[in-house]
Amino acid sequence: MPYILRYLLSLLWVCTLFSSQAQKTNHIKGQTVGEDKQAIPYVSILLYRVKDGTLASTAASDSTGNFRFTNLKAGTYFIKVKSLTHQDTFSPHFRLEEHFDEYDLGKILLLQNNAYLAEVVVERKKQFIEQQQDKLVFNIENSTLADGNNGLELLSKIPGVAVDESGSLSIKGKSGATVMINGKITYLSADQLANLLRSTSSMDINKIEVMSNPNAKQDAAGSAGIINIVLKKGLKQGFNGSVSANAGAGRGAHLGGSLNLNYRTEKINVFGIYNQYFQNLEYYNSLTRYFYTDRGSDPDSYSQQENTIQPKLRSNNFRVGMDYSINSKQTIGFLINGGFGKYPKYEPTTNSLRNFNTDNLISASTTVTEGKERWRDMLYNFNYNLKLNDKGHELKLDLDFVDHYSKMDQQLNTAYHNVGPSTSLANSSRIGDIPSDNQVYVAKLDYTLPLPKEYKLEAGWKSSDVRTENDLHYDTLQNDQYVPDLGTSNHFIYKETIHAGYVNLSKSWHKFSTQLGIRGEYTRTRSHQITLNEQFERSYFKLFPAAFLTYTANDNHKVQTSYSYRVQRPSFWDLNPFRVYTDPFSYAEGNSNLNPAYEHSFELAYTYASKYVLTLNYAQRSNVVNGILGRDPLNPYITFERPENIGSFKNYGISFIAPTQLTSWWSATHFANYYRNEYELPQEDELIIRKGNTLSLNSQNSFKLPEGWSIELGGNYVSGLTVGISHIKSYGQVYSGIQKNLLNKKATLKLVVNDIFRTNNRRYETISPTIRLIGRSNPDSRTAILSFSYRFGGSQNATAQRATGSEDIKSRL
Known part of the structure; x- marks a missing residue:
């Protein structure tokens, strides 16, 4: 790809040109360290003028203790360092001369404040929800509820996020959210992504970022926005790590464990993480299908189906990596x-078909479905970071290769039984071999250039x-032999x-x-239907603008407005027209004629006292992709689901976040979201309007008890949800956890109980011109998990993550 190489070289040349012409300004740098000579991160640095004692600027040390002041005028200054865990520290007076580029304060020693140390550990704990310019951040790591859940269960507890049975996610009522892990799209189908999230332990998750209006740096894919799952990575100096184990039960046994090792010096950081997950699950589903010849009259017939799904999840996940500092500017x-893992399922199903008017039995059957699913998912990443100066002028390069295989x-x-004398149905059997093989190559380059007068330029390129x-x-x-079914193979x-x-x-x-x-x-897309010898090719170019404007009146009042234009590309799985049978009476198939959906999204947010956030949002989407129901042309009692561009969609919403400190021992974060979905669905000669209002509530409460004990109690509730041709009725859950710090706070023992009252069931209705479907799903969501974790090596704990360039594609495989 020589033109890409030319682009990279040209961009580097432009970077150098900008750098050489940037104005020189005075700046100050330094590093905060403790008595053990280790860096002290995240402390406040205040810069004062000696002449009149006024505050000139403020800063904070980063994760490595380094801090910086820029664009300073000549004069005499001193700094004050404030930290809850250390004594206030003042520097000697120093003078900045005209045209002097840099003043290095060196390492500033902070002395520990033992009188406040116990309090500080609690005070420095991050709030569960943090509002940032372009995203909501949910800090999972220190929450009691983080243990005993997998990634999919954890997402269902995130305010504003909804997860359906297939693993598809929506944000504030908008379907089509893109899932990223450490800043990389996952390039997986909904089912494959669900398996990946089920096999990810919540103990391995640092935080979850929800971006309903991402900026232009992020991929345009994901009309509802982006959900970025940030995994843990240690930053402690020397050799350190943690080990954890958990055990519990729902309807079956749950077991898991993880090992996290990290070795860090000034030049090198080596890390490795391994976790294993074991779950025996059991779900119950009930489904009634009404079949119509004329939608304006009563149905002709109906079927009732009951099934039990008994999957057994076995998963193993690992990450190994190394960061090496070539010098102070290059890493x-x-x-x-x-x-890798497997997800075998045993699924007995009963189905009875009856005449609607007479209720006479037409047919009855019992089906046993066995599925043996297994997968292997690998990502290889190389990254390079060049700091062109100490003012944030930098260049980042990411190269990724993703190899995913599932089967x-x-x-x-x-077996058919109780069939009338005039009907004879032979027993049937079907076997399927369903593989998926995916490879992804990604190259990504990001460039940041601070400019004079508080401007900053960011530019980049990504090819996948x-x-x-x-x-x-x-x-x-x-005839007692298995023969190829050429009509459904593909x-x-x-x-x-x-x-x-x-x-x-x-x-x-x-x-x-x-x-x-x-x-x-x-x-540019190219699809090849080898079975039918059909080929399709499509190419298009689109611009996706994004804008943010923030007005900060004072410390108590801030207003922000944002806009973005985004795309929801069909998943690779949805574009594949082959069939996958869920049972003998229903199947799902793809659609190679799908078009992308495009969305305009607006938000207006008001923040009071840096913690209460009120947000208004509006979105309009065209070419909405949603599943439709139909009847098989060869057998009208077999139904299928297929994705289609069904029409247009509007979403109006208002949300409110309220973190509260009710007492010295009781803190809480509350979230409320009210929104309205409206669909316009052209069908034959009429326009069908589907609309519905939803109230979503979420509350997380933390109670600090004496002697290292703490309790968390949370819950969420959704009043109902309209998605395309389906309506999901109200559901919710209450969950709680208790933990105890042990061994001088190096160990933690936790007990978590999920869905205490077993109310996280799904009841839904789907309507099409010839079918009305009413269903109920009862997941294995009430669980009790006991976990133990132990941390070793070092006393300061911080986390970081490295984003790579490919996370945005994996969610579509």
Whole structure:
């Protein structure tokens, strides 16, 4: 790809040009360290003028204790360092001369304040929810509820996020959210992503970032926004780590454990993480289908289906990597992130078909479905970071290769009984071989240039190349022999190439700050239906603008408005027209004719006292992609689900976040969201309007008890949800946890109980011209988990993450 190389070289040349012409300004730097010579992160640094004692500027030390003041005038100054855990410290007076570029204060020694140490540990704990300019951050790591959950269960507890049975996610009522892990798209189908999240322990998650209006630096994919799951990575000096184990039960046994090792010096950081997850689950589902010839009259017939799903999740995940500082300006890193597991399912199902008017039995059957699913997921990353100066002028490069393989061996055996004398149905059997093989190559370059007068320029490029292949085979039993079912087997290859570039310009002045950005993406797709010898190719270019404007009146009042234009590309799985049978009477299939959906999204937020946030949002989407229901043309009692561009969508909403400190021992964070979804669905000669209002509530409460004990109590409630042609009725759950710090706070013992009252069930209704479907799902959500974790090596704990360039694609495989 020589043109990409030319682009990179040109960008480097422009970077150098900007750097050489940037004005020189005075700045001060230094580092805060403790009595053990280790860095003290996240302390306040105040810069005062000696002449009149006024405050000139403020800063905070970063994760390595370093801090900086920039754009200073000549004069005599001193600094004051404030920290809850250490005594206030003052520097000697020093003078900055005209045109003097840099003044290095060196290492500033902070003495520990033992009188407040016990209090500080609690006070420095991050709030569960933090509002940042372009995202909501949910700090999972220190929450009692983080233990005893997998990633999918954890997301269902995040305010404003909804998870359906297939693993698809929505944000504030908008479907089509993109999932990233450490800043990388996952490039997986909804089912594959659900398995990945089920196999990710909440103990391995640091925080979850929800971006309903991402800036232009982020991929345009994900019309509802982006959910970024940030995993833990140690920053302690020397050799350190943690080990944990958990055990419990729902309807079956739950076991898990993890090992986290880290070795860090000034030049090198080596880390490795391994976790294993074991779950025996059991779900109950009930489904009634009404079949219509004329939608304006009563149904002709209906079927009642009951089934039990008994999956057994076995997963292993690991991350190993190294960061090496070549010098003070250059760092390289390597990362291997992998996982493998299996998800076998045993699923007995009963189905009865009856005449609606007479209630006479037409047919009855019992089906046993066995699925043996297994997967392997590998990511290889190389990254390079060049700091062109100490003012934030830097260049970052990421190269990724993702290799994902999954396979489902499926068998459906159906026995018919209690059939009338005029009807004879033979027993049937179907076996399926359903593989998915995906490779992804990603190159990403990000450039940041601070400019004079509080301007900052960000620019970058990203290229991705995806290949996914599915060679599905079905065999059916005929005359006691399995023969190929050529009508449902299919071999499909899909390729997608995206080249994207972005530019962000931000500026702060007086009480205002703004960020304007635009992202351009060229997309080329090629699909090959080998079975039918059909090929399709499509290419298009789109611009995606984003804008943010913030006005800070004072410390108590801040207003922010934002806009973004985004795209929801069909998942690779949805574009594949092959069938996957869930039982003998229903199947799902893809649609190679799907078009992308585009969305305009607006938000207006008001923040009071830096913690209470009121947000208004509006979104309008065209070419909405949603599943529709239909009847098989060869057998009208078999239903199918297929994604289609069903029409347009509008979303109006208001949300409120209120963190509270009710007493010295009781803190809480509350979230309320009220929104309205409206769909316009053209069908034949009429326009169908589907609309509904939703109230979503979430509360997290933390109680600090004596002698190292603490309790957390939380819950969420959703009044109902309209999504396309479906309506989901109200659901919610209450969960609680208790923990005790042991061994001088190096160990923690926790007990967590999820869905205490077993109310997290799903009741739903789906309506199409010829089918009405009413269902109920009872998941294995009430669990009790006991966990123990032990941390060793070092006394200060911090976490960091390294984002790579490919997270945005994996959620679509």
